[in-house]
Amino acid sequence: MHEQNKTTQLARRAAEGIWQFEIPTPFAVGPVNIYLIEGEHPTLVDAGPLTEAAWHALEQGLQEAGYSFADIRQIILTHHHVDHIGLLEKVRMASGAIVYAHPQAAPYVAQDKDFFSFHDQFFLDLYRACGVPEEKLLIIQKYHQKMLTFAEPSRIDGHLKHEAAVPNLDEWQVLYTPGHSQSHVSFYREKDKCMIAGDHIIKNISSNAFIEPPRNRSYTRPLTLVQYRTALEMCASKEIELILPGHGEPVTQHRELIAQRLQRNWERTNTLRQFLRDGAKTAYELTALLFPKIYEKELPLTLSETLGHIDLLLIVHQLETQERDGVIYYSL
Numbered sequence: 001m002h003e004q005n006k007t008t009q010l011a012r013r014a015a016e017g018i019w020q021f022e023i024p025t026p027f028a029v030g031p032v033n034i035y036l037i038e039g040e041h042p043t044l045v046d047a048g049p050l051t052e053a054a055w056h057a058l059e060q061g062l063q064e065a066g067y068s069f070a071d072i073r074q075i076i077l078t079h080h081h082v083d084h085i086g087l088l089e090k091v092r093m094a095s096g097a098i099v100y101a102h103p104q105a106a107p108y109v110a111q112d113k114d115f116f117s118f119h120d121q122f123f124l125d126l127y128r129a130c131g132v133p134e135e136k137l138l139i140i141q142k143y144h145q146k147m148l149t150f151a152e153p154s155r156i157d158g159h160l161k162h163e164a165a166v167p168n169l170d171e172w173q174v175l176y177t178p179g180h181s182q183s184h185v186s187f188y189r190e191k192d193k194c195m196i197a198g199d200h201i202i203k204n205i206s207s208n209a210f211i212e213p214p215r216n217r218s219y220t221r222p223l224t225l226v227q228y229r230t231a232l233e234m235c236a237s238k239e240i241e242l243i244l245p246g247h248g249e250p251v252t253q254h255r256e257l258i259a260q261r262l263q264r265n266w267e268r269t270n271t272l273r274q275f276l277r278d279g280a281k282t283a284y285e286l287t288a289l290l291f292p293k294i295y296e297k298e299l300p301l302t303l304s305e306t307l308g309h310i311d312l313l314l315i316v317h318q319l320e321t322q323e324r325d326g327v328i329y330y331s332l
């Protein structure tokens, strides 16, 4: 990734009344796209990660578009990941803007300690059941730390609901698009069939359906890849001319892209089944086989990917499971 230099144009017209700012992040995903919806209530869609570079880039982008932080009346969040919410508190303080998001984003945005201890315990139990070696369980703490390093605690003032209009933006409708994150929403404008899609649909990256703790602490975990596929199908059923994503370029042929993504899932399940031909394996062992180069460094991401595909196979009864000493083994 190249560093933005000061003379680079940061603000780009993305669609009628919408500015796009490409903001740098320190993460492998590369820059994040923040959008500004113009009108009586200038609205920012997402805030970048909590870094100096992101803050200055956002300030510069707004300036190029003819705005300052003080002009922002509201902020709407696509989802709670740190590359999208890290600067929220700083922007909120600089603007006095009201913040709207899906209710599921609230404990992450607030960095609720009680929720995070439940969150960490959930992953500890899950990773043990996946057969992750004890010495690797430190990754849960690291993952947690990343959330605290690249975001400040902030707050949400109002909730976004599926199919409701975005507050103060009558042309825009909220679409709940869970899977990549339980808090994920997209925004759809009927008049020009434009969708601001966050990380739900990205052109060059197949979006990860991250495993997350359940909404209600007494329930089992949501089947995030199944959810994600369903939310993709919902988007395929809609007329969409232009998708403005959270990362990378706009998407125009959304149905083709969605069909590819759905098909790739079943190709990956076939690969998993092949790995099981010589005997039962844990989710951790399958992750090591699926992602030999990156599984150690990117365990939360790769294990989510493996578990999601295991869920698909379990739903169609193509896998057997057996528990031994608290660890789950999968076989054909």
Ligand SMILES: [Zn+2]
Residues within 6 Å of the ligand: 079, 081, 180, 181, 199
């Ligand atoms: Zn994300």
